[in-house]
Amino acid sequence: MFWSKFFIPTVKETPHDAVVPSHVLMIRAGMLRQTVAGAYAYLPLGYRVLQKVTAIIREEMNRAGGIELNMPAMHPIELWEETGRVETMGSTLIHLPDQPWRRGTVLGPTHEEIVTDIARAYINSYKQLPINLFQIQTKFRDEHRPKSGVLRTREFLMKDAYSFDTDKAGLDTSYTKMYEAYCRIFGRCGLPYIAVEADSGPIGGDASHEFMVRTDAGEDYLVRAEDGSYAANVERAEMLPIADAGCDAQNEISEVHTPNVTSIEQVSKLLGCKPEQMIKTIIFQHDDGLLVALVRGDHEVNEAKLRRMSQVSGLAAATPEQIEKLTGADVGFAGPVKLEARVIVDQAVTVMHNAITGANKSEHHITGVNPGRDFEIKETGDIRYAVEGDSAPNGSPLIFEKCIEIGHVFKLGTKYSDAMKATFLDQNGSAKSFVMGCYGIGANRIVAAAIESSHDESGIIWPIRIAPFSVLICALDHRDENVMATATKLHDALEASGVDVLLDDRDARPGHKFKDADLIGVPVRVTVGKRGLGDGIVEIKSRSSDEVAKVAPDAAVGHVDRLISSLAPSA
RNA sequence: CGGGGCGUGGCGCAGCUUGGUAGCGCGCCUGCUUUGGGAGCAGGAAGUCGCAGGUUCGAAUCCUGUCGCCCCGACCA
Numbered sequence: 001m002f003w004s005k006f007f008i009p010t011v012k013e014t015p016h017d018a019v020v021p022s023h024v025l026m027i028r029a030g031m032l033r034q035t036v037a038g039a040y041a042y043l044p045l046g047y048r049v050l051q052k053v054t055a056i057i058r059e060e061m062n063r064a065g066g067i068e069l070n071m072p073a074m075h076p077i078e079l080w081e082e083t084g085r086v087e088t089m090g091s092t093l094i095h096l097p098d099q100p101w102r103r104g105t106v107l108g109p110t111h112e113e114i115v116t117d118i119a120r121a122y123i124n125s126y127k128q129l130p131i132n133l134f135q136i137q138t139k140f141r142d143e144h145r146p147k148s149g150v151l152r153t154r155e156f157l158m159k160d161a162y163s164f165d166t167d168k169a170g171l172d173t174s175y176t177k178m179y180e181a182y183c184r185i186f187g188r189c190g191l192p193y194i195a196v197e198a199d200s201g202p203i204g205g206d207a208s209h210e211f212m213v214r215t216d217a218g219e220d221y222l223v224r225a226e227d228g229s230y231a232a233n234v235e236r237a238e239m240l241p242i243a244d245a246g247c248d249a250q251n252e253i254s255e256v257h258t259p260n261v262t263s264i265e266q267v268s269k270l271l272g273c274k275p276e277q278m279i280k281t282i283i284f285q286h287d288d289g290l291l292v293a294l295v296r297g298d299h300e301v302n303e304a305k306l307r308r309m310s311q312v313s314g315l316a317a318a319t320p321e322q323i324e325k326l327t328g329a330d331v332g333f334a335g336p337v338k339l340e341a342r343v344i345v346d347q348a349v350t351v352m353h354n355a356i357t358g359a360n361k362s363e364h365h366i367t368g369v370n371p372g373r374d375f376e377i378k379e380t381g382d383i384r385y386a387v388e389g390d391s392a393p394n395g396s397p398l399i400f401e402k403c404i405e406i407g408h409v410f411k412l413g414t415k416y417s418d419a420m421k422a423t424f425l426d427q428n429g430s431a432k433s434f435v436m437g438c439y440g441i442g443a444n445r446i447v448a449a450a451i452e453s454s455h456d457e458s459g460i461i462w463p464i465r466i467a468p469f470s471v472l473i474c475a476l477d478h479r480d481e482n483v484m485a486t487a488t489k490l491h492d493a494l495e496a497s498g499v500d501v502l503l504d505d506r507d508a509r510p511g512h513k514f515k516d517a518d519l520i521g522v523p524v525r526v527t528v529g530k531r532g533l534g535d536g537i538v539e540i541k542s543r544s545s546d547e548v549a550k551v552a553p554d555a556a557v558g559h560v561d562r563l564i565s566s567l568a569p570s571a
Numbered sequence: 572c573g574g575g576g577c578g579u580g581g582c583g584c585a586g587c588u589u590g591g592u593a594g595c596g597c598g599c600c601u602g603c604u605u606u607g608g609g610a611g612c613a614g615g616a617a618g619u620c621g622c623a624g625g626u627u628c629g630a631a632u633c634c635u636g637u638c639g640c641c642c643c644g645a646c647c648a
Contacts, residue, residue: 011597012583012598012609013584013598016584017640017641017642018641019642036640037639037641085648109648110648112648143646144572144646145642145643145647152647438648440648474607478606508606509608510606511606511607512609513607516609518608529607530607531607
């Protein structure tokens, strides 16, 4: 490809509304243009990268036994009503206004319903199982706040795969296959990914892993042990129970007047204590009543953990009215002492002594509260988020890192097949629900994550397997016949050998070409100039290193091939 | 949805306080010179100042409303 015949609108200035590096660089490199909030046009250079990514995904999915199909973005709402997800997806689901030709159409944010509908129509026998159907298709989700360029959008390209098995053992096999395929995909894309245990959330199922890439632009936190023994999403992370430090003497309970202070910070300031000396009393409602959770003042309740432990459904924050009715006090003065309710006590609270908590009386707190003495500990466990200072289950300190989720694998079980009555006949002729798994990869996020984890102040440094071009030839002297002939010959030879090569043949000064070369981040750069040719050489360097190899033009193709091989991960 | 910020040629911005000819840099077009890290000079094209009302002799500027975009938070299979 010749630069002058291609379309790469690079810009020198940083766009005013781009903040994170991947967003800034994609715009500056002429890869991307925002059309509306949460939706982007991929310009030719950006689209080449996206295509490289989807090609790798497709190859590995095929290798893992996946079968590709394509499902529509427009879904009849009836299918979503069957699984009850019109409610659970809430405002994320984009509803089209009623049309003359149809009422109730939604844009697909994911395709469990559609693929399950296909399966129940055509897969009737255990003999047709297992099967794994996948697609690479545009998804629509009404994110309330799209942000960080391509990292969080309302329209995005996703690879989604769905496995159908006869039983759990089969699902385990399908899941493992996908997990391994994901490792190969992200490895080939050159991403420093980490696979962590994830919370499967309301979608259900008993196992789930997320694939994360560390970046400050990310929205998730991953937690890992310093010694590398453990990694998990902060939603899920388990930690070493906190040891009982003991105390010299248990104080008596005493009531203190605390007018107009309801938050942990205010109370600790007023009473001159630290948040970790307080017990936070959080009240929830669920389908069958109320639930009280106790955590240390400096900790936060993890609702997912609480949900698992309490086994309730429909967990949500209680209303002020419910709280006032239960405690007999204004919101902000709840405490566990003499509270008539189901109380779940976080492990860290069980080892507290002489704590401070709400008095269940407006404008009052009590001090000298000792768990076990002043209130009964009936149910206890881990119901909080890990924080700095916690240790992994084996005692190694936990490290917190911001990251972005690029892939997620779920064991769904029969959640969708049950809801949609998607069954097959087993060997005994009885109808059984499909045992399903689902597996997603955000293609756009791979592109952004690659940039986030590989760039410098001059621009992008592409991993070679997803680079828009593998080689960029900078022909410095546009009007010099020898330079252009040498550069073109090299270009043609590389192209003939299957290398993606771009020749910068523009009528521009060398500095301009070098700046653009660094910006668009092509991994291998070949410089052909009058000066070098005068010495009988062209220069070859990789984007990631300052080392320049000077080789004879005839030897350039071989040298470039070797450099490309050395840059490619072996996966 | 709460809080904050911003809408002025393709891009980045100034002008607004104190109403009076719409400006700068980049990019673009033409010509000449230049050519190893975003060239110089000269000439030129391109803007309903987000939109709608209002105040005024007169509005980019003041007032009201509205739309859009970004950031923080809440939310996020």
